[in-house]
Amino acid sequence: MKTIMPKNVLDHKDAVILDVREVEEVQAGRIEGSTHIPLGLLEFRLHELDKLKPHIVVCRSGARSGRATAYLTEQGFDATNMVGGMNEWQGTTV
Template sequence: MREISAKEVETLIEDGKSLNIIDVREAKEVLVGKIPGAINIPLRLIEFRMHELDKCKEYIMVCRSGGRSGRATQFLEKQGFNVINMSGGMLAWKGKVE
């Protein structure tokens, strides 16, 4: 499983890179703040909503601490998606939130 640090993601955003970020936390968790532009698909719904994702794109998976996003990353990898887990999750995120 590939991983990227929260700082690396923040730097890519600051550099103007267009990222596809999937936040797998529950909706109530996302209400306290998410990475700008991130799409919320709770982990329990990934299997049912993966048809919304494009296998030609790269996705960065995010959760609170990196565990749930790690499970989502492993699941989506097995389905043929290009995914990276953000290690440390939102607990490690120091950038802007919306």
């Protein structure tokens, strides 16, 4: 599985940042410009994602995003897990 450190995420301007946390978690703050699809709904909303773009997957600690990254990779996406999740994010949130 491909991984990326939080400090390097914004260097990938062409990537979709996919936040797979629950609604309550996202309301506390998310990376600006990120797409929110809770992990439990990912398989049902997969059609909303562009397979031609790379995806960086984010959750609170990195565990759920790891599962989502593995699933997306199995489905033919270029997906990368953000190590440490939002717990390690030092950038601004909206």
